[in-house]
Amino acid sequence: MRYYEALGLEPPRLKLDAADLQKRFYARSREWHPDRFSTRPPAEQQTALEMTALINDAFRTLRDPVGRAEYVLSEHGLEASAQRGKDVPADLLEEVLELNMALEEADGEQAARSLAQFEAALAALDGQLAGLFAAWDAAPSPDNLQPVRAALNRRKYIANLVRDARKALETARES
Amino acid sequence: MAYSDKVLDHYNNPRNVGSLDKSDQNVGTGIVGAPECGDVMKLQIKVNDATGIIDEAKFKTFGCGSAIASSSLATEWLKGKTVDEAMAIKNTDIVNELSLPPVKIHCSVLAEDAIKAAINDYKAKGATRKPAAGVEA
Incomplete structure (x- = not known):
């Protein structure tokens, strides 16, 4: 699952520690910060941008227990909208x-x-x-x-x- | 996102809000929900035994404007239709009439589900109901 992977949280768990999640988010954000790639080839700059966006989305989704569970459910084909x-x-x-x-x-x-x-x-x-x-x-x-x-x-x-x-x-x- | 004029009209002046007697043998009740937004919709029909035509339809919906408009419109359409005609109402008819945007299509699906649930409830009561005119017992 991409969001868990992006924050180094594999295998995915539904119960996460909020402080640990935040620490991982800061560390990964620093690692992929686009400023650090400003002198790198365009392809690498693009990757840094994409990773930063992914890390942001991952953190926003996983920090909320309900959002996190909805994400895991949708990854298993159990999204709310498919329930009718x-x-x-x-x-x-x-x-x-x-x-x-x-x-x-x-x-x-x-x-x-x-x-x-x-x-x-x-x-x-x-x-x-x-x-x-x-x-x-x-x-x-x-x-x-x-x-x-x-x-x-x-x-x-x-x-x-x-x-x-x-x-x-x-x-x-x-x- | 802006609601269409037709949605606003149904939302501000909902038609046929209310309840029918659930225990009436000629009343069919459908209660459905959409868990992604927590909407709940109750739709009831009353069928005339002699003619087989729906002569009353009521709804009660707790949800967004589109869900209210979809069920309000559904009750308008149901009145005067036979049960079989009512069964043929499709959610896409509601989407077109109300110009619902893609994110609100599930509201029309909910209304179609409610119509079908109400009709099925009415039909299920058939076993204990007097046969309608012209139908062999």
């Missing part, structure tokens, strides 16, 4: 619909309660996600990647509920 909703359980969709409708009618107090509830659900899911990351790192098989896809699908809905509850709370405070 079939990987989201019907009861979750129904629940999300109900929660959204309740939020539309909520006053400030109810919105605040919902927000706390959704934030707790998001934190719980992130805990679960960390466990799934560790499982794939220990045994990187497709069987261990599918649950990550399912958890991220769920996470997107809960993250949207958190966003919408914040908005509802703001609206309630303004009125």
